[in-house]
Amino acid sequence: MAPARTAEPPVSWFTNVDSPVPPHVGPPRNIAAIDALKFDPSLQPKQYNILGTHPESKILFADVSIFDSTGREPFRGDVLIEGERIVAVGDVSNVEELKKDPTVRVFNGRGRTLMSGLGDAHTHFTWNGGDLARLGELGVEEHVLLTVRSAQCFLDSGYTMCFGAASAKERLDVVIRDAINAGDIPGPRYLANGKEMARRDGALVEGITAYADGPEEMRKVIKHHVALGVDNIKLSMSGEEITEIRSAQDCYFSDEETAACVDEAHKYGKRLCAHARARDSVTMCVRHGVDVIFHASYIDDEGMDMLEKAKTKHVVAPAINWLIATLYEAEAFGYTHEQAEKVGYKRELDAAIAGLREMHRRGIVVLPGGDYGFAWTPHGTYARDLEHFVKLLGFTSHESLIAATAGVAALLMRGHELGKIKEGYYADCILVDGNPLEDISILQDHDKLNIIVINGRVHKAGRREYVRDNVSLPVAGQDGNVHPIAPDIDFPEVKKQMQKAY
Incomplete structure (x- = not known):
């Protein structure tokens, strides 16, 4: 493999990322692009x-301020949920x-913002917030x-939708997805992945990688993952600067291998x-039909033009917070800013920002989320991506x-029933103490996420949410039995099957 390049060919778009983007006034520009997404129905x-x-x-x-995710400005009103919808x-x-x-169950919004639950387009449930190389050694029980x-x-x-981007053990994503859907554990709606697949000369983290060289072996690995029950399949096509041996500018897959992977996965409806940071990996993804492109940092004019022409069939999830945190916030964990800049993270961040601005301008769907679960991109900080955007x-x-x-609902191919506050949609929503249109950073403050509902069930609500206006907290039988905290009423019981038939 050729040594890492220090400079990419020039691109036609504006690359001075220190110059702010002119403000946009008007309706959201990405709604039309999201609505136009058309993954093949067979997938x-x-x-x-x-x-x-x-x-x-x-x-x-x-009495909530309703942000319905249709492009309409927030409006005041009430929202009723029955069952799941x-x-x-x-x-x-x-x-x-x-x-x-x-x-x-009545919640008085007092003008707080009710909006859809959030979505992450590049999720790693199995990442441990520390040394990924050790994940391969971690016992299954502890890892579960x-x-x-x-x-x-x-x-x-506040995240109710996630798109799995790789699992450190091949069945972990699948098992957790099924446990969430069974109601056994709390979690978001999830599309599960298996181990990321890489060539033997291109793995980023050895212990959590499925190896395959050449089209036929790659087909076998994909077929194996399909048999495990995954929803998505991950290719690790380019390098990563932090390895210091495999540059983000280098692509390890061939056209023949990429085409075989797409053919095999799509044949099974997956x-x-x-992971495509390199210029050549991005163009291969578009040329052969890889549906979701992670990162795309070094996209060039050819790749950008190809992606624009095929923008109804692809989504880009850049995981921009990884680049920012690795460059500026990893020092406390032993990876200095000097190291990060030396291997190329500043160069990559600048290239990525410029390219992503151009994608947004051209109406290519760019979605937030990605690579949370590393030491300096810890779980729970996912909404940082929204502020970076x-x-x-x-x-x-x-x-x-x-x-x-x-956008993430469309990625899950459920835009007709998820991701909006609309009649008939699943009741996945959050009540936010504030207006994220005025300050999007409030979504990073868990204390501002006053109520979280998924599938019509309350996952989180503080004690004060149950105290009705001008009514002190009652004891059982008080207030004519109208208070939801301690009513003397029989609620219908949900009986759960005790044992699953395998």
């Missing part, structure tokens, strides 16, 4: 449902009766517990995603929120 993932929500359950959000938005006809009904904790952390952070990539706050909600 539709299995329709997963999260069990445990009783159909008679009712939740009323009264939203049944009324804005004007709830019998709202006063519902407020008095002891079987309805770690992964369960990560899944819950996403939901605790989409591919790729605004401050660095030229997105408005509205566009960043659209990408993180409706």
